[in-house]
Amino acid sequence: MEVITPFDPWKDPLCTCPPKYTCSPYVGCGHACIYCYISSYIPRAFAPRPKVRFIKRLLRDLRKIDHRLPISMANSSDPYTPPEERLLLTRGALQILLGRGYKVQILTKSCLVLRDLDLIRKGNCTVSITITTLDMKLACKLEPGASAPRERMKAFRVLSRAEVPCTLRLDPIIPGINDDEKELERVIKQASEAGVKHVVASTFKARPDGLKRLINAFPKQADRLQELYLERGERKKRMVWYLPRGLREEILKMVKTLVEEYGMTFATCREGLSHLNNSPTCDGTHLIPSRVRPSHHIMEYRSV
Numbered sequence: 464m465e466v467i468t469p470f471d472p473w474k475d476p477l478c479t480c481p482p483k484y485t486c487s488p489y490v491g492c493g494h495a496c497i498y499c500y501i502s503s504y505i506p507r508a509f510a511p512r513p514k515v516r517f518i519k520r521l522l523r524d525l526r527k528i529d530h531r532l533p534i535s536m537a538n539s540s541d542p543y544t545p546p547e548e549r550l551l552l553t554r555g556a557l558q559i560l561l562g563r564g565y566k567v568q569i570l571t572k573s574c575l576v577l578r579d580l581d582l583i584r585k586g587n588c589t590v591s592i593t594i595t596t597l598d599m600k601l602a603c604k605l606e607p608g609a610s611a612p613r614e615r616m617k618a619f620r621v622l623s624r625a626e627v628p629c630t631l632r633l634d635p636i637i638p639g640i641n642d643d644e645k646e647l648e649r650v651i652k653q654a655s656e657a658g659v660k661h662v663v664a665s666t667f668k669a670r671p672d673g674l675k676r677l678i679n680a681f682p683k684q685a686d687r688l689q690e691l692y693l694e695r696g697e698r699k700k701r702m703v704w705y706l707p708r709g710l711r712e713e714i715l716k717m718v719k720t721l722v723e724e725y726g727m728t729f730a731t732c733r734e735g736l737s738h739l740n741n742s743p744t745c746d747g748t749h750l751i752p753s754r755v756r757p758s759h760h761i762m763e764y765r766s767v
């Protein structure tokens with residue numbers, strides 16, 4: 464398979480996601496988040512380009528996949544990265560996948576997702592949106608190419624009103640940068656008011672390039688970050704450093720308490736703390752509704 468592949472984040476034993484596929488129409492991502500890990504394995508990571516003959520390859524892959532499993536769009540580049548506005552590859556994929564009754568999970572930081580509400584609201588689809596802060600100045604530093612956090616919150620409201628189940632990804636939480644309890648509560652409260660059903664939270668996992676970008680952008684936090692990750696943290700395989708387990712648990716327990724107070728379900732992501740999870744799946748795929756019966760009927764792909 465070429466553009467739809469089994470979701471398998473480097474065979475990470477900490478991943479608790481149920482079986483699913485992943486499909487990215489683009490290589491690289493223009494949101495250029497400072498903490499992003501794709502720069503450790505994708506050349507020119509923040510210069511997004513479309514996959515060659517993407518729709519043709521998608522149609523070919525569909526003949527080989529297990530139709531019962533969800534397809535996650537996307538895990539190593541945002542499906543609504545800036546070129547999508549004119550290239551419409553994500554929209555084309557949604558027309559095909561949702562039109563045939565596949566289960567789809569959209570993961571994004573862009574309110575461009577609302578452009579495709581006509582397809583999303585009729586299909587077997589859930590949407591996860593990442594919001595790491597509501598502070599505009601901080602968001603511009605952390606996620607310079609993504610939609611403003613208030614626009615992402617608005618997307619939650621619009622999607623929820625259209626009965627599209629939504630997940631908030633509060634990910635990553637970075638100590639000293641966006642871990643203030645009051646700020647996190649603001650995000651959680653607004654998400655709950657916007658109709659979000661489930662929250663996935665995770666602490667920053669440091670790879671050398673992401674940590675370097677973070678330290679350059681927040682020099683006052685440099686010593687603390689280096690101490691927490693490189694001296695006291697846990698080194699995992701593939702050059703990834705985690706915060707000390709006790710601190711991860713403390714942060715995520717605090718988030719879980721807030722999430723429960725505001726009436727949503729909670730899960731952690733690749734933390735080794737799945738005892739904190741209280742939802743049927745960690746990733747929110749349990750929210751995918753069954754509106755359309757799966758069909759192998761070939762719908763013609765039409766550019767819009």
Ligand code: SF4
Pocket residue numbers: 492493494495496498499500501538539540541572
């Ligand atoms: S949106 Fe995701 S893939 Fe894109 S730069 Fe940000 S973290 Fe990386």
